[in-house]
Amino acid sequence: MRVRDHIARALIRLYPAEFRDEYAGEMEQLVRDQSRAGGAWRWAELIVDIARTAPREHGFVLMNDLRYAVRMIARSPLFSAAVILTVALTIGATTAIFSVVNAVLLQPLPFDHPKRLVQVNEKNDKLKLPNFSASVLNYLSWKEQTRTLDLAAFGFASYSLSGEGEPEQFTGSPIAAALLQVLGLSPLQGRGFAAADERRGAERIAMISAGLWKRRFGADRSVVGRSITLNGESHTIVGIAPPALAVLTGGDIWTPMTIDPGREHRLNHVINVVGRLRPGASVAQAQKEMDAIAVRVGEQYPEVRDWGINILTFYRAFVNPQLETALVVLLCAVVCVLLIACANIANLLLARSAVRQKEIAVRTALGASRSRLLRQLLVESVTLSAVGGVAGTACALWSVPLINRVLPPNLLPIPEIAVDRIVLLFAATTTVATGVLFGMAPSWRAARVDLNAALKQSGRSAASGPRGRVRNLLAAAELGLATVLLIAAALLIQTLYRLQRTALGFEPKGVLTFQLAPATTKYPLDSKAPQFYRALIDSLQAIPGVRGAAVSSGIPFGAGNYTSTPMTPIGPSALPPETGVSIDWRIVMPGYFRTMGVPLLRGRDFTDADRSQDAPVVIVSAAMAERFWGKADPIGRSLHQVADQLPFTVIGVVGDVKNTALNREAPAVYLSAARRVWPLMDVVVRSDRDATAILPGVRDAVRRLDPQLPLATVRTMEDWLANSAAQPRLNAQLLGIFAAVALLIAAIGIYGVLAYSVTQRTREIGLRMALGAPRRRVLRLVIGEGMTVGGCGIAAGLVAAAALGRTLSSLVFGVQVHDLATYSGVAAVLAIVALAACALPARRAALVDPIVALREE
Amino acid sequence: MRNLPVPALHILLAVSDRERHGYAIMQDVAARTGGKVRLGPGTLYGSIKRLLEDGLIDEHDGRDPDADVRRRYYKITRQGRKVAMEETARLSALLRHARAVGLVPKTV
Numbered sequence: 007m008r009v010r011d012h013i014a015r016a017l018i019r020l021y022p023a024e025f026r027d028e029y030a031g032e033m034e035q036l037v038r039d040q041s042r043a044g045g046a047w048r049w050a051e052l053i054v055d056i057a058r059t060a061p062r063e064h065g066f067v068l069m070n071d072l073r074y075a076v077r078m079i080a081r082s083p084l085f086s087a088a089v090i091l092t093v094a095l096t097i098g099a100t101t102a103i104f105s106v107v108n109a110v111l112l113q114p115l116p117f118d119h120p121k122r123l124v125q126v127n128e129k130n131d132k133l134k135l136p137n138f139s140a141s142v143l144n145y146l147s148w149k150e151q152t153r154t155l156d157l158a159a160f161g162f163a164s165y166s167l168s169g170e171g172e173p174e175q176f177t178g179s180p181i182a183a184a185l186l187q188v189l190g191l192s193p194l195q196g197r198g199f200a201a202a203d204e205r206r207g208a209e210r211i212a213m214i215s216a217g218l219w220k221r222r223f224g225a226d227r228s229v230v231g232r233s234i235t236l237n238g239e240s241h242t243i244v245g246i247a248p249p250a251l252a253v254l255t256g257g258d259i260w261t262p263m264t265i266d267p268g269r270e271h272r273l274n275h276v277i278n279v280v281g282r283l284r285p286g287a288s289v290a291q292a293q294k295e296m297d298a299i300a301v302r303v304g305e306q307y308p309e310v311r312d313w314g315i316n317i318l319t320f321y322r323a324f325v326n327p328q329l330e331t332a333l334v335v336l337l338c339a340v341v342c343v344l345l346i347a348c349a350n351i352a353n354l355l356l357a358r359s360a361v362r363q364k365e366i367a368v369r370t371a372l373g374a375s376r377s378r379l380l381r382q383l384l385v386e387s388v389t390l391s392a393v394g395g396v397a398g399t400a401c402a403l404w405s406v407p408l409i410n411r412v413l414p415p416n417l418l419p420i421p422e423i424a425v426d427r428i429v430l431l432f433a434a435t436t437t438v439a440t441g442v443l444f445g446m447a448p449s450w451r452a453a454r455v456d457l458n459a460a461l462k463q464s465g466r467s468a469a470s471g472p473r474g475r476v477r478n479l480l481a482a483a484e485l486g487l488a489t490v491l492l493i494a495a496a497l498l499i500q501t502l503y504r505l506q507r508t509a510l511g512f513e514p515k516g517v518l519t520f521q522l523a524p525a526t527t528k529y530p531l532d533s534k535a536p537q538f539y540r541a542l543i544d545s546l547q548a549i550p551g552v553r554g555a556a557v558s559s560g561i562p563f564g565a566g567n568y569t570s571t572p573m574t575p576i577g578p579s580a581l582p583p584e585t586g587v588s589i590d591w592r593i594v595m596p597g598y599f600r601t602m603g604v605p606l607l608r609g610r611d612f613t614d615a616d617r618s619q620d621a622p623v624v625i626v627s628a629a630m631a632e633r634f635w636g637k638a639d640p641i642g643r644s645l646h647q648v649a650d651q652l653p654f655t656v657i658g659v660v661g662d663v664k665n666t667a668l669n670r671e672a673p674a675v676y677l678s679a680a681r682r683v684w685p686l687m688d689v690v691v692r693s694d695r696d697a698t699a700i701l702p703g704v705r706d707a708v709r710r711l712d713p714q715l716p717l718a719t720v721r722t723m724e725d726w727l728a729n730s731a732a733q734p735r736l737n738a739q740l741l742g743i744f745a746a747v748a749l750l751i752a753a754i755g756i757y758g759v760l761a762y763s764v765t766q767r768t769r770e771i772g773l774r775m776a777l778g779a780p781r782r783r784v785l786r787l788v789i790g791e792g793m794t795v796g797g798c799g800i801a802a803g804l805v806a807a808a809a810l811g812r813t814l815s816s817l818v819f820g821v822q823v824h825d826l827a828t829y830s831g832v833a834a835v836l837a838i839v840a841l842a843a844c845a846l847p848a849r850r851a852a853l854v855d856p857i858v859a860l861r862e863e
Numbered sequence: 864m865r866n867l868p869v870p871a872l873h874i875l876l877a878v879s880d881r882e883r884h885g886y887a888i889m890q891d892v893a894a895r896t897g898g899k900v901r902l903g904p905g906t907l908y909g910s911i912k913r914l915l916e917d918g919l920i921d922e923h924d925g926r927d928p929d930a931d932v933r934r935r936y937y938k939i940t941r942q943g944r945k946v947a948m949e950e951t952a953r954l955s956a957l958l959r960h961a962r963a964v965g966l967v968p969k970t971v
Contacts, residue, residue, distance in 0.1 A: 021905070028912065032885050032935060033904040039886040055903025063909060 011038060017052065020060040022067045023378060071385040078386055079393075085358065086390060089351050092751070093394025093440060096344040098401030099744075101433040103340045105406050107333050108432070109423040115320055116250035116420075118190020119282075124289060125323040126157065126279040126296065129316040133572045133588050133648075137316055139275040142265055144303060144310065148279070151299045154292040155281035158185040162276075164523040164686040165212075165259045168714045169235040171222065175523055175718030177565075178259035181251075188282045189254065195219075196230035196245030203262040212241040215258040219246050236261070238525030253324075253421060254280070272310050273649035281317075293317045309649070324419040328816050332737055335813065339494060339744045342487045344436070346748050348444040349480040349487075350755045355387065355448035356477055357762045366452050380453040387445025388438060395437025402433065414732040447476055474763065481759040482799035484752040485836060488745070489803020490810065492832045495738070495745035497818050497825065502738040504820030505731050511663035512562065513603030516553075517723035518697040518704065519561055523686040524715055532682040539595060539683060540614065542711055549703040551695040554601035558594045559684045561602075562665045563726040565719050566688040567592075572648040573675065579643075580636035586648040587633060590665050590672045593679040599625075599660050601692050609641045609658030616657075617681035625658040630673030645675075668730055669819045690723070697722045737817060749836070752799075753843045760792045760847040771851050772859025781852040788848040789841070796840030800833055867950045870902055871910045875919065875939055875947040882923055882938035885911070911937060919943030 014037040018030050037052075079086045114120050127137040128144065140148075140159070149157045160181040167174050183199040186192065194216055203211055212234070214223075223229040233240050236259065247260055255278075263277075283292055296315040304311035359366070366379060374382075406425050413423075522542075529535040539557045546555035560566030572586035581587065596612045599605075607628055616623050624645070631640040644653040654677070665674055679687075693700045701720065708715055728735075764771070771784055811823040821828070867875075877883055877891040889902050902910075914920045920943050923936045939947070961967050 018904075025908075025912070029908040033908055035934070036886050036889065036904045036907070040889075051901065052903060055905045059903070059905030059909045063905075063912075 008041070010041060014052070017056050020056060022064050023375060024067055025063045068385070071382050072389060074382065075386040075389040079390060082358075085354070089354065089390050090394040090397065092347045092351060093391050093437075094397035094401060095747075096340075096347045097391075097395045097398030097433065097437055097440065098405070099398075100337075100340045100344050100436055101399055101402035101429060102405045102409065103333075103336050103740075104432050105402065105425055105429045106409065106418070106423055107337050108426070108428050109420055110325060110333060110418055111330060112428065113420075113426075115324060116253055117320070120320050122283045123189065123320040124155070124281050124283065124292065125318045125320065126155070126281050127316045127318055128275060129314045130312050130572070131314065132312050133586050135572075135588055137318060138313075140277055140279045141272050141274050141310075142270040142277055143267060143272045143307075144313070145277060145279050146265070146267065147303045148296065148299055148315070151302070152281075152292075152295060154284055154287035154295050156184070156188050156284060157279055157281045158182040158188040159263065159277045159279045160185055160255045161263060161278075162257075163261070164521075164718070165236045165261075166238075166523050166525060166714075166716055166718075167222075167234060167236055167259070168238070168716075173714050173716040174222075175521065175716040176218070176258045178257035178261070179255040180261050180263035181255065182263050185280070186248070186251070188280060189250065190282075191248040191250055193245035194248055195227060196243070198245055199260075199262045204264055206264055206266060208262070208264075210236075210239060210241040211244045211262065212236060213245045213247040213251075213260040214243055215247050215252055216249055218258040237523070238527045249421060253419070271649070272307050280320075289317060289319060329418070329733070331813065331816050332733060335494065335817065336737070336740055339491055339741055342491050343744050343748050343751070344440065345443075346484045346487050346751050346755070348440055349484045350751050350758070351444040352447050353477055353480050353755055353758055355444065356451060356480075357758065359383075359448045359452040360762075360766075362452065376453045380449050383449035383452055384442060384445050387449065388441030391437050391441030391444070395433065395440065398437070399430070399433040402429075413736075414729055417732050417736070447480070451476070477759050477762070478795045481752075481756045482795050482802065484748075484755040485796055485799030485840065486803035486806060488748040488752040489800050489832060489836055490807045491741070491745040491748045492836065493804075493807040493828060494814060495741040496828045496832055497814055497821060497823060498734070498738040498741050500821040500825075500828070501817065501819045502731065502734045505668045505734055508664065508668050508820075510562070510727075511604060511661050514723035514727055516692055516694060516697070517602070518691045518693065518700060518720070519564060519723055519726065520689055520704070520720040521565065521686055521718040522689055522708070522715060523718070524712065526685055531685065535683045536595075536617075536680060538711065539679070539687065539689075542689070542707065543595065543597065545707040545710065546689075546691055546704060549691075549693075549700060549707065551693045551700055552691055552703075553694055554597060554692045556595055556598035556601040556690055557679060557683070558598050558688050558690065559592050559679070560665075561688040561690055561723070561726070562663055563667075563730040564688050564721075566686065567684060568666060570672070573645050574648055575634045576644045576646060576653055578638075579634050580632075580638075581634060587673065589630060590674040591677060592665070592674065593677045593682075593684065595679045595683075598676075598690070601690055602663075603692075604663055605661040607659045607661060608639070609656070611658060612676075612678045612680060614680050616678040619681060622652070622654050622681075623657045623678060624654040625660055625676040626656055627662045627674040627676075628659055629662045629671060630675060631656075631659050633673050734817070734819070749839060752836075753839045756792060756796055756840055757843040757846065759795065760788060760844055761850070763791065764788060764847045764851045767851075768854055768859045771854045772856040775854065776856040776860060784854070785848050785852045788851045789844045792844035792847070793837075793840060796837065796844070800836050800840070803836075804829060804833060866953075867946060868910065870900075870906050871914055871919075872947065872950055873900060873902065874907070874910055874914060874937075875943055878920055878937050879939045879944070879947065882936040884934040884936050888937070914943070917942075919946055 011034065015030075015034055018026065018033050021030070115123075117123055126140065126148065128140050129136050129138060142159075145157070145159050148155075158181070160179040163178055163180055165176045165178050167176060181199070183201050183204050186198040192198065193213065196213075198213065199211070202208060214229075219225055219229060229243055230245060231242065233242050235241070241261065251260070252258070281292070283289065293315075296317060300313065300315045304313070369379065370376075403425055406423055410422055524535055524538055526535070529538050543555045543557065546552055558566070560568055568590075569592065570588050570590045573589045573591075574584065574586045575581060594612070596614060596616075599611055609625070612623070612625065626634075626640060634640065634645065635643060640656045640659055642656065644655045646653050654675075660676070662671065663674065664670065665672055691700065691704060705717060708717060771787075774787075775781070775784060807829070808824060815823050873892045873896075874888055876895070877888040883891060885904075885907055889907060892900050892902055911920070914937075915922060918940055920937045921940050923938060958967065
């Protein structure tokens with residue numbers, strides 16, 4: 007044979023087997039005839055011909071398989087519906103979770119070349135502050151000295167918008183003019199800020215968010231250039247900010263950041279600094295350069311010598327490791343459910359393939375090849391999974407807007423989850439993989455059916471032997487996966503429970519909270535503003551049902567100011583000398599502790615008389631007192647900020663309050679707000695009525711004092727608490743649902759295996775009973791078989807969970823990841839479920855009538 | 864009924880007067896079109912398969928005394944003849960319309 011013939015033969019192998027069976031010989035003959043006649047094929051011609059027609063022939067075969075598959079699926083509608091429903095639910099859930107993972111972890115952040123963006127934080131190793139905001143003066147020094155980064159900064163501010171319509175309160179940021187450019191963003195309408203806008207005395211201007219533009223100004227383009235009143239002063243709107251800006255800074259209003267170096271303090275950490283790596287610079291280079299800059303600045307200004315610089319990539323700045331872990335765990339969990347469902351469907355198909363043995367044997371006898379049968383059966387299972395997958399993807403598409411709606415805001419670092427091509431590709435791939443996965447074992451088995459045995463229709467050999475092993479293995483795997491899921495869910499549910507049971511240190515019931523930001527031009531912070539709040543507290547307390555009202559710079563879990571600063575004791579203390587400790591500090595008005603239900607342990611509360619500027623007084627938390635002075639009485643002792651030397655004298659000790667997060671203990675210091683307040687303050691009102699019932703009275707009280715002043719962020723304390731536990735709650739709920747579904751499917755799985763095995767062994771059982779085996783022993787036989795499978799699965803699951811436990815450690819609070827009680831509890835629950843699943847088939851086996859069973863064959 | 868693909872019509876023409884095997888069909892088509900249409904093996908047997916399935920041709924082991932017994936021979940069926948005529952009628956009508964608007968080269 008010539009080389010050409012060999013090549014032709016190889017090319018012809020590209021056609022499907024059915025076609026080759028018919029025509030391969032003819033086609034080879036044709037090529038030979040042609041070359042013998044001298045008119046040899048040009049290779050290009052031959053290859054084009056085959057490349058064009060071979061896929062078409064495959065298409066025809068596939069269409070045939072598909073038609074056959076659809077017929078087979080329609081023939082057993084109940085079975086098919088069960089499979090499709092299972093696939094739809096699991097693929098839907100998997101895709102929905104994946105869309106969140108995709109949006110948060112895989113999609114680039116909405117800035118230009120986000121990988122080149124970094125957050126430049128200050129750090130203080132002595133105070134264990136790895137990431138702290140920056141001071142304005144340090145920022146200016148960095149900006150002057152760096153060669154690797156283009157820097158910009160933003161601060162935090164609140165703006166009350168008045169003039170047209172109801173006055174409203176917004177948060178926002180003063181931003182460096184360069185910020186938009188550093189982020190690679192441009193305004194939706196109008197312009198951003200220019201360097202000239204940062205100068206003192208420049209015209210007051212602002213950008214507003216697209217949301218505010220649409221809601222308050224009806225998306226009217228002429229709003230650019232219009233004048234609005236912010237904090238009592240007229241500002242011109244110059245642009246509509248790009249939505250991505252709020253991803254970084256939050257808020258709805260931005261104004262240019264005007265820096266007056268003379269009024270700044272190098273230890274006053276009030277801004278966030280971001281930077282874009284200049285071309286060619288790497289994060290490591292930038293970090294090295296900034297380290298050197300920090301040393302130089304420290305030498306020049308000794309007060310900041312303990313402060314270094316930590317560069318954080320934007321990804322790390324936005325996606326905290328805990329959220330990353332939570333999302334990965336949820337995705338793994340839902341894939342776990344998918345695998346369990348696959349194993350279960352595979353088992354169902356295996357059972358059915360026994361029923362279809364005859365059909366398959368007949369087709370084999372009629373000349374269908376094994377590979378042909380294998381493909382036919384795989385097409386069938388992939389068709390099933392495709393129908394389910396499409397339904398599931400539709401479910402996911404429908405659920406994503408729902409997820410966007412129900413997810414608490416600020417849980418994810420992105421404005422919205424979207425379904426994109428990657429999500430759809432994931433759904434499609436998962437669907438096909440699912441079909442292949444659950445179809446593989448059954449198809450492989452079926453295609454290797456023993457022709458003789460099957461045609462003789464003695465299905466006796468089916469239950470034991472290799473097929474029984476595969477089925478047992480699948481059922482055990484289901485239980486194993488369910489064990490892992492159940493343990494994870496149990497740990498996270500306990501975490502949620504513990505979080506909700508942690509001592510808050512205050513009484514959240516019946517407390518209404520809101521924020522106020524009286525314009526500082528009208529209410530100077532150290533004169534009229536404190537007077538305003540005192541008057542407000544008086545009129546709030548006059549409302550019927552109100553038990554107390556007070557003001558703080560930041561209530562626990564609220565949206566107020568989360569301030570912490572390093573402090574150090576003066577005189578003898580429990581700390582090594584010269585040690586600073588990072589302390590949460592808040593300013594509060596008299597009556598705050600009583601209103602919040604925080605116990606006063608020693609000394610006294612603030613009074614309106616505590617307004618001395620030179621000899622300020624503080625109240626400390628119990629943990630803070632112990633940290634600084636051990637068991638000694640803290641009253642009368644004093645402390646100062648590391649940043650300056652002004653001494654504060656302790657006049658009281660209050661109970662510890664979870665001020666920032668449920669799982670974080672933080673020592674706290676309270677300063678008197680009687681002398682000076684902050685631009686934005688939290689107001690708390692305790693009443694013995696429903697919060698909504700007193701709200702109108704509260705609004706009235708504020709309006710009577712200042713009709714232009716809006717109430718912002720009106721919530722109950724319980725809303726704030728729910729919000730703070732949102733992520734653990736979501737973790738626990740989702741994993742709980744997944745685990746419950748997994749348990750159910752696994753139980754059905756083990757039931758299916760046993761029920762099938764009992765049916766197959768009816769004759770054997772009948773024989774045993776005819777030979778005198780008591781029912782009890784038959785019962786034990788069947789249950790023993792089921793529980794062996796179950797026990798193996800559960801044991802494997804426990805081992806796997808123990809191995810994977812570490813992953814969960816950052817999500818778990820108040821319970822050990824290898825908690826023995828949880829492990830044994832889950833094992834017990836699964837054993838009971840497995841036993842229950844065994845009970846029905848076992849009962850049926852025990853009720854086998856030996857005479858009927860033996861007559862059957 | 865869907866339009867007959869061009870290779871299929873060529874094959875029907877080749878087996879309309881006598882039965883031929885694959886290679887002979889290919890040669891006949893090439894000869895009649897002056898070598899312009901060369902049916903590759905995939906196109907040829909793909910079309911034959913469809914024509915057989917649609918019952919437009921049938922297959923013999925070679926009835927002629929000089930036939931090669933190893934080869935499969937094909938001949939047009941009554942149905943095939945009907946379909947071929949319908950197709951050529953459709954094509955000539957098309958040609959007439961084209962000629963009426965002067966869209967046909969002089970040499971045809």
